Amino acid sequence: MNSVSYIKFIVESKPLSEGTKIKLKKVGPHRPGFNLVNTTQAFNTEFYKLSKWLCGCPDRKALFCYICLVTDKTRSGPWIDGVSVGIANFEELKIQVEKHQRSKKHMENSLGYALIGSNIKDRSKEWAAMVINHNERVHEHRYILNKLINCVKDEIDTNFKTKMERIISESSFYVASKETICDELLESVYRVCVDLIHKEIQQTDYVSVEFNEATNSGSLDLVFIIRYELSGQIFERFLKFVKKPEELSSVILQELENLDIDDTPNKLISYSHDGLSLTCAHRIEHEKITTQYACAKFIHSYSHKLDLIIQRAASTFKEVKIFFANLATFAKFFSHQKYIAQLDKAAEKRHLRGTKIKWNFDTQTVFIVSLHKDSINECLNNIIQVETERPIVAKAVALSSLLSDSNFIFWLDFFNKVFPNCDRLFNQLLYHEGFSGMKVLQYLDIFKGHMKSVECSIDLKNQVGDNSPTPTKRQRTENVAIKEEITIDEIDLTRVKQETTDEIITTQLVNCEKKRTEMAKSICSIIINCVEDRFSNIGHLSLAALVQSSFFAKYEVFFPKSEVAEITTLHKLSIETLKNELLTIYNRTELSKIEGAIILLQYMYKNKLTNAFPETFKLLKIICTMPMITCEPDRCFTTLAKVKDAFKKARECRSTDAFVMCSLEKELMLRTPNFNDLVIRDFCQRNNRNCDFEYK
Structure with a gap:
């Protein structure tokens, strides 16, 4: 029973019992002799004298460690593993025996072998008590972790760490710092959420991705959002912040x-970002993406504000970038309630109403400063006279000087004409009923006409000297003649020098004005090109119009096959089958009353019409997945706004990704049955914990 072959046969079926180990220890190692065939080596039974634990196996023609064979639970030793053949090279037997005897594995097994059969009853009781104590600690630790995870699931705010640290303080938790525990637990929640989102993405047919600028500085520049449809529900999921690259592709x-x-490239149907998109570089990047993802189209997302996009486009000029930086100081300065009240008071004197202003966006700030310029200047002068704190006085002086700066006033007036047109276009695209690709083209033509009017309204003859008048020749002559010691010749010489200086200054000012004017015209062209480029792909809008109830009567008579031919071919939709299915829907009164693609898709899920209308079902999934601009209320939620709001609260957190994810994905956490267990498992496996979390 102590042969190597017999022991290995038993081990393959089940682990050795304590009784079997006692018997094997009592019998000792099996040391048979065996002949070696077709080899130059010779076996000698004297080899067994090298160590007490050597045993032989005639079947394998090799020597093994009897102690490891009996004791090792993992069977991972090089002497007894099923993959290994033991020591078959007897020429270096002594070296291999000494090497194995020094190994840590052999030492551990030797200790276990020595304890076989000694005080079995006492050790069983001690072991049982140890297991009970261990499991009690595990239960307590997992209970605390559950409380911490539930704290994350309930509400994430600026004080959530204080609540978690209080829970830890009231428990017998391990030595690591409380803040470290909170951060590591949040990171585990984040990883579990990402895994769950990844599994959902694998179940979807189509996805869209969005990259949006979340911060103006720092390493966290772009927020990555993915959008998909699952069982009639639309999900916009935040995934992570990524560092702003040189190439977005x-x-x-x-x-x-x-x-x-990348394993299913046709799954990606659109991508969008709020960066500059009018250069050749953007088109090259688009080609890189479409080379791998042929169905992906760049589209304008409903969450992207046109005025912000246009501001970034115009800020490629240094002067414009400086203007917006200076403009932001007005909003920051007047964010204080005391100064807002003073501004309202100054505006009331000038019979201006509606001064309770939100300084949230640069578009609003441009309008406010332009409309209430005199009131703001009066308010700043009052602050300079009354205020005693030097930093505030310095800021007020700087802002007051901006209001008399010709360069600042020029760009203020210019963007006060540009931004209303941008807002008008955005509102038309977002809230107009009966939306279609043709409507977009009409709105773009109107917008371009307005921008051309702004370009023509720039006054080339506007003289900078009107804002900062220079002294007349008579005044300069009188000022010079006041000096008693100056002769007539000296006066004439001074007059000539002064006139030359005035001509140089006037020429420089005129050139500066011309440069500003040309720059403003260039910005108008850039804005037009930017908007045209963002709406160069509008086939998806025509596709969305097919399921808008306001077009049913029109399309029932004339189906717009030519308008949707390109995109239906791209997504491999049968245009004839789609036409027949949609005409059937148009003729049904109960279906024609359904407003919007999302509700119609849910109706098809609910009534099991997905097989009856396969092409329409695909069409609805494509439309709902794309973050396009429509007038449907259900589509007009934006994850980007929630991400930016959560990002402001995540300053003290080690992982911004984890904090934002925990703030946004409560629904995902709550509907996952074993979410807490998944988080605890990830939390325990990531680092070497001093606490016990796994039951024995």
Whole structure:
């Protein structure tokens, strides 16, 4: 029973029992002799004298460690593992025996072998008591972790760490700092949420990705959001912040690869970002993406504000960038309630109403400063006279000087004409009923006409000297003649020098004004090109119009096959089948009353019409997945705004990604049945914990 073959046969079926180990220890190692065939080596039974634990196996023609064979639970030793053949090279037997005897594994097994059969009853009781104590500690620790996770699931705010640290303080938790525990637990929640989102993405047919600028500075520049449809529900999921790259296409391709979307490239149907998109570089990046993802189209997302996009486009000029930086100081200065009240008071004197202003966006700030310029200047002068704190006085003086600066006033008037047109276009695209690709083209033509009017309204003859008048020749002559010691010749010489200086200054000012004017005209062209480029792909809007009830009567008579032919071919939709299915829907009174693609898609899920209308079902999923601009209320929620709001509260958190994810994905956490267990498992496996979390 102590042969190597017999022991290995038993081990393959089940672990050795304590009784079997006692018997094997009592019998000792099996040391048979065996002949070696077709080899130059010779076996000698004297080999067994090298160590007490050597045993032989005639079947394998090799020597093994009897102690490890009996004791090792993992069977991972090089002497007894099923993959190994033991010591078959007897020429270096002594060296291999000494090496194995010094190994840590052999020492551990030797200790276990020595304890076999000694005080079995006492050790069983001690072991049982130890297991009970261990499991009690595990239960307590997991209970605390559950409370911490529930704290995250309930509400994430600026004080959530204080609540978690209080829970830890009231428990017998391990030595690590409380803040470290909170941060590591949040990171575990984040990883579990990402895994759950990844599994949902694998179940979807289509996805869209968005990259949006979240911060103006720092390493966290772009927020990555993915949008998909699952069982009639639309999900916009925040995934992470990514560092702003030189080439956006490289980030998009890398993140899609991380989500395993590159395995099914037709799943990606659109991507969008709020960066500058009018240069050749953007078109090159688009080609890189479409080379791998042929169905992906760049579209304008409903969450992207046109005025902000246009502001970034115009800020490629240094002067414009400086203007917006100076403009932001007005909003920051007047964010104090005391100064807002003073501004309201100054405006009331000038019979201006509606001065309770929100300084949230640069578009609003441009309008406010332009409309209430005199009131703001009066308010600043009052602050300079009354205020005693030097930093505030310095800020007020700087802002007051901006209101008399010709360069600042020029750009203020210019953007006060530009931004209303941008807001008008955005509102038309977002809230207009009966939306279609043709409507977009009409709105774009109107917008371009307004921008051309702004370009023509720039006064080339506007003289900067009107804002900062220079002294007349007579005044300069009188000022010079006051000096008693100056002769007539000296006066004439001074007059000539002064006239020359005035001509130089006037020429420089005129050139500066011309430069500003040309720059403003260039910005008008850039804005037009930017808007045209963002709406160059509008086939998806025509596709969305097919399921808008306001077009049913029109399309029942004339189906717009030519308008949707390109995009239906791209997504491999049968245009004839789609036409027949939609005409059937148009003729049904109960279906024609359904407003919007999302409700119609949910109706098809609920009534099991997905097989009856397969092409329409695909169409609805594509439309709902794209973050396009429509007038449907259900589509007009934006994850980007929630991300930016959560980002402001995440300053003290080690992982901004984790904090934002925990703030946004409460619904995902609550509907996952074993969410807490998944988090605890991840939390325990990531680092070497001093606490016990796994039951024995």
